[in-house]
Amino acid sequence: GAVVSQHPSWVICKSGTSVKIECRSLDFQATTMFWYRQFPKQSLMLMATSNEGSKATYEQGVEKDKFLINHASLTLSTLTVTSAHPEDSSFYICSARDGAAEKNYGYTFGSGTRLTVV
Amino acid sequence: GDSVTQMEGPVTLSEEAFLTINCTYTATGYPSLFWYVQYPGEGLQLLLKATKADDKGSNKGFEATYRKETTSFHLEKGSVQVSDSAVYFCVFGYNQGGKLIFGQGTELSVKP
Numbered sequence: 368g369a370v371v372s373q374h375p376s377w378v379i380c381k382s383g384t385s386v387k388i389e390c391r392s393l394d395f396q397a398t399t400m401f402w403y404r405q406f407p408k409q410s411l412m413l414m415a416t417s418n419e420g421s422k423a424t425y426e427q428g429v430e431k432d433k434f435l436i437n438h439a440s441l442t443l444s445t446l447t448v449t450s451a452h453p454e455d456s457s458f459y460i461c462s463a464r465d466g467a468a469e470k471n472y473g474y475t476f477g478s479g480t481r482l483t484v485v
Numbered sequence: 486g487d488s489v490t491q492m493e494g495p496v497t498l499s500e501e502a503f504l505t506i507n508c509t510y511t512a513t514g515y516p517s518l519f520w521y522v523q524y525p526g527e528g529l530q531l532l533l534k535a536t537k538a539d540d541k542g543s544n545k546g547f548e549a550t551y552r553k554e555t556t557s558f559h560l561e562k563g564s565v566q567v568s569d570s571a572v573y574f575c576v577f578g579y580n581q582g583g584k585l586i587f588g589q590g591t592e593l594s595v596k597p
Contacts, residue, residue, distance in 0.1 A: 371528075373528070399583050401584070401585070408590075408592075409589060409590070410574065410587045410588060411529075413585070416583065460528065460529070464583055474531070474578075476521075476528045476529040476530070477528055478527060478528035479528055
């Protein structure tokens with residue numbers, strides 16, 4: 368079945384540095400990818416939607432200059448947390464939708480990235 | 486606006502007990518409904534889905550029926566196992582746009 372590989376699974380970085388998280392669809396073309404943030408014991412909050420080859424659409428309240436999203440190919444999207452601060456520590460999850468099955472709710476999720484900013 | 490409300494956890498049950506996790510939604514259109522499960526240390530997995538009113542989704546002994554009249558999609562299982570311990574999310578989405586709306590999640594803990 369469809370697989371989304373998210374890397375790294377966890378990362379610790381110093382305050383002020385930037386961190387890049389990758390999300391790859393391994394056996395299908397993902398025209399649309401979604402980035403979520405999950406706080407402990409809470410739901411997933413959609414941060415942005417990215418379509419291949421175009422700028423990401425950010426949800427209200429999400430800083431686009433802080434959370435840079437690139438979706439340069441049909442199999443890869445990246446989220447870069449720039450100038451990270453401790454309040455950015457969270458669990459980040461990507462999800463990809465199979466572009467060849469628009470009416471099939473084939474959302475596939477990555478296993479998530481635990482970011483800790485110290 | 487669109488939203489999903491599910492019962493708060495954590496829910497703690499003994500093995501073989503009956504499970505119900507309530508979920509209600511508010512939608513401006515006609516969404517499809519899903520239950521996703523997140524096992525400890527893993528990513529979200531689709532558990533079951535229903536795409537129109539009165540549809541019943543089922544998988545691994547879990548069931549949920551799309552009730553348009555009560556705007557509900559309650560998750561049930563007749564006999565839970567320790568391996569069912571996870572966080573369960575009630576979710577909906579529209580055919581166009583692709584965005585999913587998540588409930589807050591319900592943590593289930595099943596004791597032997």
